[in-house]
Amino acid sequence: FGGPGGRGLGGGDLEQEVFDPQGEFEISGLVAGTWDVTAFAPGYAPSMVQGIEVRNETFTEGVSLELVMGATVTGQVVTATQPPEPIPGATVSLDNSASVSFFDPAEEFVPGQQQRTEPIRVSADEEGRFTLTGVNAGSRLIVAESPGYLQGRVSIDVPVQGNPEPVEVTLRQGGRVIGRVIGQRNREPIAGARVTLPDEGYIEDMAEDLVERGVTTDLEGRFEMLHVPPGNIPLIIEHGDYAEHETRPLGIAEGRETNAGDIFLPEGGSIIGYVFGADQTWVADAGISLSGPNGRDNTRTDELGMFEFDHLAPGQYRVSMSESGGGFGPGGGFGPGGGSGTTLSQTVTVREGEESEVIFSREPGYTLSGRVTDEGQPVEGLQISLSLASEANPAGEGGRASTNGDGLYSIANLSPGTYRVAVSQRQRQRGGVTLRRSEVTIRDGDVTFDIELPRSTVSGAVRNAAGEPVQGARVSVIRDTTPRSIEDLLASGGGPGGGAEQARTNANGQYTLERVQEGEMTLLVRRGNDNYGYQTQQISLGFGEELTGIDFTLGDAATLTGRATASANGQPVTRFYIMLMDASNTPVLQRNVNVDAAGTYVITGLNEGRHTLSAFADGFAPIYNLALTIPGPGAVEQNLAFDAGGTLHVTVQARGGELVDRARVEVLDANGNMLTLPPNRQQEDNFFAEFFTDNFGEATREHLPAGQFTLRVTRDGYYERRELITVPANGRRDVNVRLEPVNTAGN
Template sequence: RSGADGYFRIDDLDRQATVDLSVSRSGYAATTVRGIEVARGEPLEVTLEPSSTLEGRVVGTDGEGIAGAEVELTRTVTMRMGGNAMMMKSVINATGDADGRFVFEELEPGKVSLAAWAPGYEKSSLNDIEVPRGEDVRGIEIPIEEGAVITGRVLLADSRPAIGARVRPVSETPDMAPVGGARSDGDGRYLLDGLGPGVVGIEARLDDGARTVREVEVRRGINQVDLHFSGGVNVQGRVVDEADAPLAGAWVQLAPAAHPWGGPERVTREDGSFDFEGVATGTYRVRASREGYASAAQAPTIEVGAEGASGVEVVLRRGGVIEGQVEGIADSRYPEVHVRAFIDAGEGSASAGLDHEGRFRLVDLAGGGWTVVARLDAEGRRTTARAQVDPAGPPAQVLMEFGQGLTLEGVVRIAGKPLADAIVNLQGRDVAAMGWSRTDSAGRFRVADLDPGHYDLEVRDWSTGLTHLEVVEVLADRDMEIEIPSVSVTGRIVDAQDREPLAGVRVTLVPAGTNDAETLSLGAYAATTDLDGRFRISHVTDGSWLLRTQRKGYAATSELVTIQGGRDPDPRELAIEATEGVVLDLVLPSGVYPESARVAVLDAAGNSVLAGAYPTSEKGRLRLGGVPAGQWLILVATPATGIAQVQVAAPGPPLAVRLPEATSLEINVPELAGESTLATLTIRDGSGRPFRTLGWLGDPVASWRVASGRARLDSLPPGPWTVQVRTADGRQWSATAVTR
């Protein structure tokens, strides 16, 4: 702890080390100073800024305070790194006083969301509230209307109470990280408050992934809804080797296809058999592994119907080995290096650390081509190598060398001041390379070991949600300055009929000409309208942007905004129309109803109007309330099916959609093997239409990167295809194929 004069001293540190220092004190925002050299000599000075307080009031439609209202503050931290999107949510709660007033103290700067409710009132939210650094936020009002309460019991198939089931309303908007809801008690009873009237799906989910859902008409006041789990069915199968010999002691997991994690686990018997009891109908991936064998590159997918599933067979093949040596860094840094390998086609991966000589060994690998990546995470450095694994042959040998590539360094400033502790991420546009760094207290960053090429550069401040995007060219070692502008896009949104301001409208900016659902859903440039319908989106760069709006019960809209010369554009006033949207009734190829689906709604030009991953209600019903009136092409799929393309008219009756089987297509361009150059893959169906898959967040994807000459598509419906691969230097290859 620091003394009365603010001084502190930390002893017994390695003089050759570089350390990070975290400092916190009540009433001040915590800060971290990174990259401190212990041998620096002079004392370190750390400046703390005051933390913030947020105060407000929950009121009814008459403007009077609602006593004892519950208020929930949510902070969402998101970023993209290496092509992956990440989201974390933290939630804190407060209770209003007799006049509905609430307060949150000790807040860090950044965007937060507020939700308020009270017994008998509908839950209301205000999103994207900016908490300025070192400033308080006061005078917020959250209006809530009289609403509905749903109560009831959750019961198992034998009528015993389902204890601890998570009960929540089915969202009509994409929700990648759901929070809230209620847990059933020891008698299976639950209570959901803060709901509005109308048709709503209510789901209950057990910890093992089993789900049940009912769609009900909710009226103001108290509603009684009981939820019943089905008895479940049996899934039986066996794990064998490539000679059809049973494998005892293999680990098997039955994972719901809608979730990339979790699911019950078993160990196979002496005859290689396994069984799961009480399994809910649905789509599952069967994962299996055993020491000495490679995990299946593509986990088998099964449909579990009313009769269960039997005869499931998982084949494991003997695994191969990759051995390697890492060079180009000091021996003392070997513990910081992480090595990971990825198979060219499928889901296979493996990881290892380094020994004291800088060597590593990756075991139980499937035969075929692998990309090996060694990462020095503390500096965002990485080096890659290729390996060909032959399980019947000797270990594949690779040499990984740091320090062989180019270096991009520079400084990041915002409004002329250094931006400290921000992530600078680089993703190759025409090369299969990436890297990242964190800015120090002076705003400086350094990314090493880059291949020559063009990169998407993203600056992300985790604490505030600030994002800056640009394209950079790295053809030699380079030092650059990144000046994040202070341009703001402002406006007001009203109802198209009565011209009254609309609160709670989600407003996002995405680069024009892109279907960037990650930006749309993760909120890189986003705001929510206040009680006067006004919004502000800050730190926007020059360029052409699409301003998008989304609110339940209203048609999603899109408008072009152009920013030039670092000047704020004129405020916008947008009038949005109420809409009934579109309803889809989804069913899997097996006749089972899916739990969720990824969806994109496209206009005639192929631009995405709505995109996301949506949960379904009873009998696979999916409500897309933001689809405007008109004709639309909808892409829809689940993790285990092919893409369905359907034309719909909004408004209109519910449309039944039977999702197709999924087929796979592996692409191999031998001429690109071992090259760092990225190629682009496009594909057309038998009628010549461009084919699109759906990304993690439902964004339509019409082209794919081909690294080292190989790629794989796993969500094609059966049929004929024309494939084309092109590189930035003008080379191209084409072929035809039929998938079944």
């Protein structure tokens, strides 16, 4: 039972098991309001009835939920050899999750939706054949495992009525990788180093036990890894006395041996830092976070305001300091779970064998405070997040706070500037839901900024071409369709499914978007990985407006397929991130795409028409703005070949030769748009526009596409500088930029 609280702030639902042989149920003690009732049972698809009105001291009856029997899935588990051979005794499992929202593994998790997991597990017979019964309709993932083989996975679409076609699951043995780990400085073998693959637990066909343990080098520094998935995969080397190191991607082939050779492990450098308060005294217990080539780490300052990170791999790191204070309760908080504070960030370069110093000094600043209300009533427990919106300053500078029982928040010690404000609600599931976004400017004094939560609604229905309701379609709000980089879309929540402004259709194909922020927007409807395409519609919404009858019709889908490989060796990439824009520049698809061992990828749920495709694979240069025309329903082939790309190293100096830190460096394409930089496993910030010079006035970015670009460099107090540059393929370009101060430059 999803009750009135589940639709608004606070959440609320009830459960009851039904033991009556006639399937009848009764529940008492419900609060008055509108309730949704959903029935779940093993072997059946879930059934839901929405909008049941419950009144005080009134008995509501006649609620009927009809469950449909699940489907039967048959198949066979075979080897990757030619011809394939059956694998008897293989374990075959299927996650038979049932959900009100029909959770789609290829899409983002929908916060606040109820999930029921009833896995089905069987063993294959002597001919490798298996039968799974009672499978719920929707997108399902079949997983097969057998000792000595990599995990095999196949996604299927189970129809509401009838059974799907038989499935063949192929298990591979993978490749063998050998090598030796040696100290970079002393050239001595390193025993006890841990060798693993990146994204432990994420590579889909990785055997679970291998992922958990990795392998350890012997006394001679040698190692052997078995059952490594085919593809271009780097190795991660870790040892307590050395910096973590990631090798170049290795081309792993099925049934073959790959020699990684000698891998030299650096001892690394270190970062030592200090935090001063507004009164120039040491700040103890300040939170310090680090992100860079070594991944992410956290620490706190000691009683002297000092912190340190050691054995860091050479490269650029982002160091952020979070300082509490300025709240209404003890210690600057608002009670349990509350708190407020400001954040400062710096970019630091670590060099082998050297110590880099970072100093955070908090100048006396201003305070942003206010009250958050919902229909005039204060809301407790919401998180207020600030980030400096100025392009001339590194992102991450800002602060956060939680509202107290009176809906009040306060964030102190803020520098002048324009800040992005996000109001979020925590969820029992992962992450939170953003309820409102806005901007506020702080100039020369404290600012009071009250926030009223949005309460506009949009509702309608989604049907197919035959006029039948489409259940489980996701309706998302897109705020801006101007062509922008992916990092801008994600930072603003403009992509599909961002924030709270999304909903799923029920069994009648109906949806309701609640708490929609007013303004101009585009609605995007997609069903996910099935036979439907998508549809968009532009609307305008006023504050508090209830917009009804916004209906959609989903036609037959087109499928995009092909091979995603490295151009250097033809080996498949493990996965890539895709951004697909339609002819109106609306981002209709943004998600990770998995690639199988043969290098094949499949993307369903697309429409006919002109599209623009950008693809990003870890360790490779992105593929930008590839023109793609989909003629109509059916399969369209598009192969993607990823290059390593080039490296850009920029040094920024002032007129007198002084190095300029915290200068913003942007790489622009021919249309003046900033390039999106590829996501990186170890430094997630690479996915965003965080390209700033470090303490040495230097900035380096790898995996840029080869070609001619415009380099734009900006810094507060200096004039903007632009230069035309050429990035070589598989090479490095060094650029020296000289900035002119605003107060001394001539005309």
